[in-house]
Amino acid sequence: MAPQEYTHGGVTVTEEDLVDGYSAEMIFSAGAMNRGFTFDDMIALPGQIDFGVEQVDLNTKLTRNIKLSFPFASSPMDTVTESKMAIAMALQGCIGFIHCNCSAERQVEQVKKVKSYENGFITEPAVMSPDALVSALDALKAERNISGVPITQDGKMGSKLVGLITKRDTDLVEDRGASLSTYMTPAEGLIVGKKGISLEEAQTLLKECKKGYLPIVDDAGNLVSLTTRTDLLKSRDYPHSTKNAATNTLRCGAAVLAQEGHRPRIDALAAAGVDVFVIDERNGSTDAQVKQLRYIKEKHPGVDVVAGNVVTCAQARVLLEAGADALRVGMGAGSVSTTQQVFMIESAVPCIIHVRAVGRAQISAVYYVSRLAAEQGIPVIADGGIMNTGCATKALSLGASVVMMGGMLAATEEAPGDYFYQDGVRMKHYHATTSFAVQSRADGLAVPAGSSAVVTSSGVSGLVVDRGSLDRFIPYMVQSVRHGYQDLGVSSLNAAHEQVYNGTVRFEIRSASAQKEGGVHDLHSYTRKLFA
Known part of the structure; x- marks a missing residue:
């Protein structure tokens, strides 16, 4: 059937001429405009809405084997993710990657804090003997942040349960040298x-x-595990939390480097129960990364690996062939990165801001790598350039399964570091992993303590404005992306990818004037509040 024609003013057009916008393939095809695009360069056109915003399904895959309720991850940076951030992200249905800019022992400790935060059955709880002193209980409570301890005959798991002692039993006891048997509740x-x-x-x-605690015992009355009311409340209050189904513990990731010297760290992190590794390299196109990836897959097949960073299909193909469970995409797109810049700044300190003029515009990188990875069912994590929820919506629509955020989360309450005030504004410090501020420290990645070597940096340090708690910020992110998807006329991430690839979802390139028009303009002043 021939397309319907319309004639007006002597000009004849067909239905095909009236199609709005362009498909992603048309925009990104090699001969189209011959340039890279990033978030502000493109806008998606609205679609037909036949569903409510709460029906938008943001379930996604982080890696080949790990699912998330919501498509957000925190970056493995020392001003973004330690145990507190990783716990909060997992409770919100997302995931955090703990940085490796510290000793292996400290990183393992951070992972253990996440894994012990919420449990189903605690198979290795703190246990004490009836002869132990109240003062020893005080020390254990302070160290492990617990309020109750089962008491066994010899103070070990697997022996006969003789009682339980809680904070209420001892908080008013004046003699801290008394034995626990005096105050415990007997079995x-x-x-x-x-x-x-x-x-x-x-x-x-x-x-x-x-009750607050439920000891689990065998037929002989020996303690085999423990479950707590606290974990029951956590499950109720955070129904979307990201958990390992086998252990009922919160999931978390950890960063490692591609160098061989990180293999003992990898083994220790795997033993601590880490769920996923990210090989944290600015440029993933190295033989060292391939070797590290293969080492992890062979030595710890139960732990998924995110490889990267990459921005081209050629880079991605090598890592996919080596067994990557997900790809991290982005090079020089982060707010504190200088990798793509083409100038050099020499500072008074022995450091050069190292700018390489290498990278790729982030949306172009996400689109191309995602198309390749999708052929093998491998998720892509868009890392860098996520300045707001609009950027997240575009990255997720154009192929990413997860967006990784650094600066967006660095000023939340759960990020490491203290708040301070500058010009009346509450702020936190935010450093690139490759910034001079990080690399010049004794525990930094690049320079051993006492070294006189010149430090080269491909990132900067800055300040970010307070964003409050993740308990409010992540729900705001989730709801904003849901609204974006509703306006697109798609009800899930999978549907968005499918409709972008088949050309149903349309886009336009924005001129500078269009970008200005799309922002707040022509006001004397205004206030912006992200959420109520």
Whole structure:
């Protein structure tokens, strides 16, 4: 059937001539405009809305084997992600990657804090003997941040349960040298679960007995595990949390470098229960990264690996062939990165701001690499340049499964570092991993303590304005992306990818005037509040 024609003023047009915008393929095709595009260069055109915003499904895959409720990850930077951030991200249905700009021991400790924050059955709880002193309990509480401890005959797991002691039993005791047996609740007065009880049954029993702890014992009365009311409340308050189904612990990732010297660190992190590694390199096109990737996959096949960073299909293909479970895309797009810049700044200190004029515009990189990775079912993480929820929506629409954020999260309460005030504004410090501020420290990645070597940097340090708690910021991000997808007329990430690739979702390139028009303009002043 021939397309319908319309004639007006002597000009004849067909339905095909009236199609709005361009498909992503038309925009990114090699001969189209011969240049790279980033977030502000493009805008998506609206689609037909036949569903409510709450029906938008943002479930996604971080890696080949790990799913997330929401498509956000925190960057492995020392001013962004340590255990507090990783815990908060996992509780919100996202994930955090703990940085490696520290000793292996400290990084392992951070991972353990995440893994022990929420448990189903705690198989290795803190245990004490009845002869232990109240002062020893005080020290254990301070070290482990716990309020109750089971008491066994010899103070070890697997021996006979003789009691339980909690903060309420000892907080008013004046003699801290007294033994725990004096104040503990004896085993006869405890509600216990039998070995083999399911987690659901254990949680039901906790609800019914209104106790804070439920020891699990075998037929001989020996302690085999513990479950707590605190974890029950966490499950209720954070229904979307990212957990390892096998252990019921929060998931977290950890960064490692491509160098061989990081292999003992990798082994220790795997033993601590880390769920996913990210090989944290500015440029993933190295033989060292391929070797490290293969080492992890061979030595720790149960731990997924995010490889990168890459921005071209040629780079991505090598890492996919080596077994990458996800690709991290971005080079020089971050707010504190200088990799793409083409000038040099020499500072008074022995450091050169090292600008390489190498990289790629972020949206172009995400689109091309995602098309290749999608052929093998491998997710892509868009890392860098995410300045707002609009950037996140575009990156996720054009192929990314997850967006990784640094600067967006660096001024949240959960990020490392203290707030301070400058000109009346509450702020935090934010450093690029490759900035001089990081690399010049004794525990930095590039310069050993006492070294006189000149430091080269491909990033800067800066200040970011307070964004409050993740408990409010991530729900704001989620709702904003949902609204963006609703305006597109797509109800899920998978649907967005499919409709972008088949040309249903259309885009336009924005002129400088269009970008100005699309922002706030022609006001004397205005205030901006992200969420109520």
